[in-house]
Amino acid sequence: MAAESSEKWILNVTAQTPTNIAVIKYWGKRDEDLILPINDSISVTLDPNHLCTTTSVAVSPAFTQDRMWLNGKEVSLSGGRYQNCLRELRSRASDFEDEKKGIKITKKNWEKLHVHVVSYNNFPTAAGLASSAAGLACLVFSLAKLMNVKEDHSKLSAIARQGSGSACRSLYGGFVKWIMGKEENGSDSIAVQLADEKHWDDLVIIIAVVSSRQKETSSTSGMRDSVETSPLIKHRAKEVVPKRIIEMEEVIRKRDFPAFARLTCADSNQFHAVCLDTLPPIFYMNDTSHRIISCVEKWNRHEGSPQVAYTFDAGPNAVLISHNRKAATLLLQRLLFYFPPKSDTDLNSYVIGDKTILKDAGIQEMKDVEALAPPPETKENPTQRHPGDVSYFICTRPGRGPVVLTDESQSLINPETGLPK
Amino acid sequence: MAAESSEKWILNVTAQTPTNIAVIKYWGKRDEDLILPINDSISVTLDPNHLCTTTSVAVSPAFTQDRMWLNGKEVSLSGGRYQNCLRELRSRASDFEDEKKGIKITKKNWEKLHVHVVSYNNFPTAAGLASSAAGLACLVFSLAKLMNVKEDHSKLSAIARQGSGSACRSLYGGFVKWIMGKEENGSDSIAVQLADEKHWDDLVIIIAVVSSRQKETSSTSGMRDSVETSPLIKHRAKEVVPKRIIEMEEVIRKRDFPAFARLTCADSNQFHAVCLDTLPPIFYMNDTSHRIISCVEKWNRHEGSPQVAYTFDAGPNAVLISHNRKAATLLLQRLLFYFPPKSDTDLNSYVIGDKTILKDAGIQEMKDVEALAPPPETKENPTQRHPGDVSYFICTRPGRGPVVLTDESQSLINPETGLPK
The missing domain is CATH 3.30.70.890 (GHMP kinase, C-terminal domain)
Known part of the structure; x- marks a missing residue:
């Protein structure tokens, strides 16, 4: 099976995800682990041309552990919140096949394969501009694409939520509502789009x-x-x-x-x-x-x-x-x-x-x-x-939701080494 | 009758009243005219040696109108709040007689006699240190003494309250509660002393x-x-x-x-x-x-x-x-x-x-x-x-309530002219 061969293939995906600003605020959790809020919130997604996170994720049989680099510095992925997102995504991964490149990854392989994540904000992280919201949303979105996760954005938002609460609202453009939900397992605590970025475009x-x-x-x-x-x-x-x-x-x-x-x-x-x-x-x-x-x-x-x-x-x-x-x-x-x-x-x-x-x-x-x-x-x-x-x-201005960047030159990962460019 | 004679007698009283600081706050009125609060509050009275208002009040048949000087500047007494206090006090004034000086004022005379008020804070008025609380309390307290008002401090507090809400709490030393009351006419919206200034004197x-x-x-x-x-x-x-x-x-x-x-x-x-x-x-x-x-x-x-x-x-x-x-x-x-x-x-x-x-x-x-x-x-x-x-x-430190200053030299009013010294 290809994924366990000694071949050195590297599969990678790059995505761009916006930040968002709440106009009805999220403040207070009813569950700290699952990140379930005590009230609904509503946000405006900001134009990713000015404020966004770009994340490249890669998978390769050559990788020996999950690793992440944020704004040029390696950071640990061992935190519970990252781990929750990774676990949720791996459990939803689908079979993937690229015949040309001779890559075949079954649902089961995903559990064993390690990922590299390289992430970059086009604005100062320290400025307190919701970088974690865009960052976690981009991590989840890009990994979902990489792992061929077939859930819709709303399901992905519930995964991003477990990384950083307000990240769930960054999975859509325009105006977004995070529904607090009622379920104890958090399955209904998801984001939905109220209106896209064209609905009120003179703001x-x-x-x-x-x-x-x-x-x-x-x-x-x-x-x-x-x-x-x-x-x-x-x-x-x-x-x-x-x-x-x-x-x-x-x-x-x-x-x-x-x-x-x-x-x-x-x-x-x-x-x-x-x-x-x-x-x-x-x-x-x-x-x-x-x-x-x-x-x-x-x-x-x-x-x-x-x-x-x-x-x-x-x-x-x-x-x-x-x-x-x-x-x-x-x-x-x-x-x-x-x-x-x-x-x-x-x-x-x-x-x-x-x-x-x-x-x-x-x-x-x-x-x-x-x-x-x-x-x-x-x-x-x-x-x-x-x-x-x-x-x-x-x-x-208000902006669009996450997109995959198909232009290989925009990837932040070196396709030969699997490390940051 | 003496009060209507052409005699030039001037009767005056000087009092000192502390400021107070709320530890459970008063914020919000249910009646703007009567100054009735939406909740009880509790305050500590501050030592008048460091923060207080001194007020001298005088009455004389020679005065042609009510006048007031605050920190050396004449100010108007025509405001509704001052007028409320003056009206309430005049209606409660008692007969007064000083045989030696040949002064006799009946309850009815008080309605017609004009007063002069001279007030001074021993701290900067502009510093936002509850000067109006001490000031109104001192006005009411000194006029009550002058007019021989026989109500207790608690009743006086209801009059001071109509001048400036938190003034009612300056009629006692130590710890004071302003009870919001229930009556529409405000008669039960009064201050009471919880403990005097000696009760907790290491603060x-x-x-x-x-x-x-x-x-x-x-x-x-x-x-x-x-x-x-x-x-x-x-x-x-x-x-x-x-x-x-x-x-x-x-x-x-x-x-x-x-x-x-x-x-x-x-x-x-x-x-x-x-x-x-x-x-x-x-x-x-x-x-x-x-x-x-x-x-x-x-x-x-x-x-x-x-x-x-x-x-x-x-x-x-x-x-x-x-x-x-x-x-x-x-x-x-x-x-x-x-x-x-x-x-x-x-x-x-x-x-x-x-x-x-x-x-x-x-x-x-x-x-x-x-x-x-x-x-x-x-x-x-x-x-x-x-x-x-x-x-x-x-x-x-916590301090005592209002006192009358009997030493004539502490009066702020010239006993000959009835004007500020």
Whole structure:
């Protein structure tokens, strides 16, 4: 049988998977091992052109153990969460045959064959931009393709969920709901797509990566502490979120931006309120996060109807969702007014992603940033500018789900050695 | 009748009233006019030697209108809240007679006579240290004495409550409960003393007055917004606080510091969580407040049992309640390590109030602050110092309730002119 021969074939698959940002938040597990949440959540998938994980996975009879490299560094695959994903995938693997290459792998062989995983984020891992969600989703998606797993995305989402809860929502583009499910084994705790990325395609997203010197509480331990100690979290999960989920689905269906913004902001704030209600309290937002919220709230109030929604995950970074391109342009002007780069920063590395928004805002060089006038809504109370409080901005939009990259040149694995290129 | 004669007599009374800090928080009214809260609250009265309002009130047939001076500046008494207090007090005034001075005021005269009020805080009004609580309590207390109002403190508390909710708790020393009451007219929404200031007299309180450039949301409008928009506030008021009130009363009775600290911190955090759950969200704590909490939490964890409780009102200032003098000394060393004064600050104006704590901490001059070693609990993660993030510290303790100052020289009113001295 080929898989046990001494042949040195290497079979590999490369995939790209997006990150996502929750607009109705996931915070709190009812089962720590299976990663089952205490409430449904809803997210927007972000355009993988600006934020994604690319993962190449390979299998070969020559590999002697499962190995993984993340952003150029070898990391251990021995963690329970990786192992859960690998076990679930291997148990669902199907026979594979490539007659030309003389490769034949039976369902049983998959249990014995080792894999190599090489993964890369096109954004800084440390920036707190849900890299683990995209990473685990990409690991599961690419391995499922490699192992010829015939389950649909929804079943795959239940596997990715066991690697990192919010990873399950990265298996679809557009708007995604993670249904908490009822089963003890977690089989019905899956992600489903509410609408694809074309459904509401005038939304524009700007992420403010906020400078922070504080070490943040990991979301795993933070949500465990919240479930154990917050007197408010149960009320949120049982009474508040179920209503918001119904409302958010309707709002997305109708593309009702003002209602979308109100719900998104309220749910982000409530998640952080629950963090504060935890013992010891958890602070993910800092003064810069607060200032960004104040800027958006002031502007939205001034306009009479929301132009921008804000949402913050387990860190100080703001994800700002604009009604449309025009609102995004006005938002970027405001952001650059309040949070200009330090004088020695290159504007080109300060606003990344979809740079056409910067162009629309009439900003080409640092002197244009310096020349920005205070927004009209700040007329009465003159405001300060805060250079250096934001590390950089990423301009992006809602995006598509995972894809296989068929172009061999995009593989991160050397097809001869099975090691990172 | 004397009160309507052309005689120029001036009758005056001077009183001193403490501030208080809630350990179970008041946040949210069920009646805006009568100032009736949605839950009970419990506070500690602070030593008036360090934080108090002194108010002199005078009455004279020569006065042509009600007038008030606060910290040297004339302010209007026309606000509804002042007017409510004045009306309530006048309606309860009793006949007064001073035969020597030839003054006789009947109950009916009080309705027509005008008052002058001169009030002074022995701490910066703008620092957000509950100056309105002490101020309104002192206004009501001193006018009640002047007008010979024969109601007990508890009835007076219901009048002070109509001036500023938390003012009702400043009518007693020690530990005070504001009972929310049930009556629509507010007659049973009163303060009662749980224990006097001698009951638990080893507690030491250090207040960190935190520098802030942000304009804060007034607590009046903030709590209105919370009641109208926070999905969590009702659950807090109905389900969480009633249990905490019972527990806190027991904890105070038993002088159980670890339980006191846990409850106090948890309730402060939950109040701020409700603020964050408000639309638009309200941020009273800033990065410095968060750092103070982290410092205390880390130390408490390191000691195995709480040494210090923290609580924050509607602003970034921390009120830190230490188990005893030794804990307060260790706390002050930590605070001065993390938050030293700017190099040009005089240490004597940086730590005010009971300076013996500073002496116990072995700190006499700036070089002693500079020489402070990092606290042992920070061993693993070296920490930054943040000069200038705290404006100053006030060392104090639980204190007594309002008193009349009989020494005429302490009056703030010129007995000849009826105007501020």
